[in-house]
Each structure stands twice: as structure tokens, then as C-alpha cells.
Amino acid sequence: MRRRSRHAALWLTAAFALAGAHAVAQDAKKEIQKYQSMITEGSPVELFELEGEVLWKKKQGPKTASLEQCDLGQGPGVLKGAYAQLPRYFKDADRVMDLETRLLHCMMTLQGRSRDEATKRVFGNEDRLSEMESLSAYIAAQSRGVAMAPGASHDKERGVFELGKRLFFHRAGAWDFSCASCHSEEGKRIRMQDLPILNTPAAARPVVATWPAYRVSNSQFKTMQWRINDCYRQMRMPEPVFGSEASVALNLFLTVTGQGEIYRGPGTKR
């Protein structure tokens, strides 16, 4: 074969190989999407919503009161759309709160429970969800179909957003990681898991629309407080205290970045 046509042949082969590899990668992505939609469709998550409803109405604590008068931002006891509009600023606590910090607030003020008691078991396991997890499932489900609209206009909300943004990019810990190390660049992956770019709306939107979520890999129902806590653990950094300023700030940053997306209800993920 003459040199020029041999080069052409090589280029063609390489081009086909690349196209083939790309096609294989696209096929894999499609099949994974099919997996994700099938596990969502056949998910037991509604059972956790039912458990949460029972807890919401259960009289507990020294005041023998339920959480039914808890104001999640839309008025006492109003659940429809409440999750989609969190985190937000609450005047009575004078701070920005996410769902779980707000629930803790209601457990303490409405039910008279101590912080220690109410946070004794915030993260559950596969045998039993924590109260926070069940309640999160129930309350989040009441925002199905509602566009995510966290607080973004109050001074404190803006300040907490900025804090969250700084934390997202702040490198620390034994590995000098930040959230951005994994979640801010195109094409990042851990094994077969595509890592979403969480500081851009396009990738953040489907993420915020599907938490809290049932994780099939460990049969546990997990919330955003857990997710942020576990990310810190994976980055080999100290885990944030439940409901801490840092965790709420990151949650607000993520939710604002993903705002506008129609909430799909508690998700089901690997």
C-alpha cells in the first residue's frame, strides 16, 4: 500500500475505533439510565413516607405534642411545597435552616425534647430508619411536582449561600480535597459512577430533585445532612455536626444552584 493511503487507512481505523468506543460509552450510559429509572419505578420508598407520616402525627416528648404544628416555612403544619422551598431563613430562629435543622427546632420547641435526645440517632441503618429520615421522606414527598425554590433573597440567605460556595471550593484535610475536587469538572468519574458537577445548574438540578433518597446498595434511606456528612468523611475531613452552619450552607448552595427543577419526590439511587 502506498504511504499516503496507509496513513489514511490508519486514521480511518482510529476514527472508527474512537467512534466505536464512544458508542460503547453512550450505550453504557443509556443502560445505566434504564437501571436508574427501573429501580425508581420499583422502589419501596413510599413505605418510608408512610412511616414518616406516622411520626409527624405522633405525640412525643415532655410536651406530649406532635409535629403537626411545625412551621416548615409555609405556615404551621403546611407541608405541600415546603421541602421545595428549603433551605430558607426562619425569623423565629434567626437563621437559615434546612429541613432537618428545622425539624430539630420543632422537636425541641414543640415537643420539648432536648437536642441530645432528638439527635441521638440521626442516621439510621437498613433495619430501621432514623426519625429524621422517615420524616424527611414524608415531608419531601409532599413537594412532588413543585419547582425547587430555596430561599435566596434575604440577607442571611445570601450570606449563607456565599459561605456554602466558599466551603464548596475550600481545600483541606489529609488529601487536600474540596467538594470541587470531584464535583466541578466535566467527565469526572469514580469507577462507573459519573460525578455530577454540582456548582452548575445543569448538573445540580437533577441532583437536588432526587434527595433524600433510598440507596439500594445498602438499603438505607439517606438525607442531605447525611450526604454532606459522608462526603466530608470520604474527603478524610472531620464530619460536620448535625445541622451545623457549614452543612446548611452547603445544602443551600447546592439547592440554589439547582433551583427551578421540578422536585421528583424522594429518590432511589444505587
Next chain:
Amino acid sequence: MNALRRTTLKAAGAAFLLASGLLHPLRALAATWNKAAFASKTPADALKSIGASSPLESKDILIEAPQIAENGLVVPIEITSNVPNTKSLAVIVEKNPFPLVAQFEFMEGALPFLKINVKMGESSWVRVVAEAGGKHYTAAEEIKVTIGGCGG
């Protein structure tokens, strides 16, 4: 009469005794669950144990499942048998330590249709066996199981 129906009929009696408190629950269980079949360690043994040693390949059994499962603990599978008069569907995960995962019988107008979430220990062919008119038919899909990402 296949093994499942035999044990099921025994079970009806046991279930009655169980419900009326006359029979110890564990003894009733032995009658209602095909222990030998579920203890089969190879796909061939599993097929034999349900009376389906040489099932006929059939394009009329539809298996809807993702080719890649992000986690082997929950693998969603949807099965439809268009083989006329299908009476039962069995699910076998060939590489599982105990391949037989489920067997359902359909009667009184129930369609031979099933959605089920199974555990897969590793990438494997997932085989469905349908029983119709005393014969057995089969189809299979290969499902790859990936190891998760962050382990979180």
C-alpha cells in the same frame, strides 16, 4: 403435576392448620417451600428441580431489564410470557450461589407477568422459565453488575 403445585397443595392444608394454630409454623414451612429447588447450586440443577431439564428456547418470553446494574443488591427485572397458557414463571440467576430465585404460579385470569427485584452476586445471565401446557420454555438476558463508586 409439577413439584411446585404439589407442594402448594400440601401448603394449602398446612396453611389452614397454621392459621388455625394447630400446626407449628416451622413444620408448615417445610411443606410450602421447595427447599430442594432453592438449594440447587447450579443452573442445571435448578432447572431439573423445577422439572425443566430441557426447556425450549422461546422468543415469546420477554425480559425487560437493564444490561448494566449499578449495584447487584437490587436488579429490576420485568417478565412477560406470550407463550399461550403460561401457568408459571421461574427466575434463575445463573451465577448466584443458589440460582433459583423465584417461582410464581398464575391462575384465575392472572397474566403471566412479573416485575421483581433480584440480588445478583456478579454479572450473570438471568434466565426465565415458563411452564405452559406441560412443557417448559426459556429465555435469558445477560446483566452486568458494576461495583459502585465512592462506596458511600
Next chain:
Amino acid sequence: MSGPMKIRATAKDGVADIRVLMSHPMETGQRKDADGKVIPPHFIQNVTVKLNGRTVAEGQISQAVSRNPVFSFRAKGGKPGDKVEISWLDTKGETNKAETVIA
């Protein structure tokens, strides 16, 4: 000591679509706890589906069905108002059941 169980049943063109959610550990007996002790097997073995009091499906399942099982069934002749009842029996002799009316 059974967790919640829920059935969602709809009917279209004379076919009932039945989805059941069960909470159950479906413990295989292969896992170990934090102390290294094997967690004994504990799983649903029998599932019975009834439509208007008549059994339409009977299943025998193993520990290889996923934790918190979800099943879907279809039945001809199901129409709104019909009663669906699904029950299970596990290795410990524990049972649970749920019923609903086809929407």
C-alpha cells in the same frame, strides 16, 4: 413485628395492574454484623395474591429477592372497586398482609 406494606392497584382495559411494596430484611444468612457474627437468614418465602377473595398468583421466593421487595402483577378482569389482598409468610413463620381496592 412487620413493617408497613402497601398495594397500589389500577385497572385499564380490563386488566388490573397491581404493585406491592413490602418491608422485609430478606436476610440471606451470608452477611456478618459489626462483631463479625453471621446474621441468620430471615426472608419471605411465600407470597399470595388474591383478587376478590380468589387466589390469582402464588409465589415461592428465596433470599435472593432484594430487601424490601417490590413486585408487580397483572390480572385480567380486574376492575375499579375490586378487592386486592396480598400476604406473605417468612422463614420465622411471621406474616403480613395488605389490602386495597382497585382505583
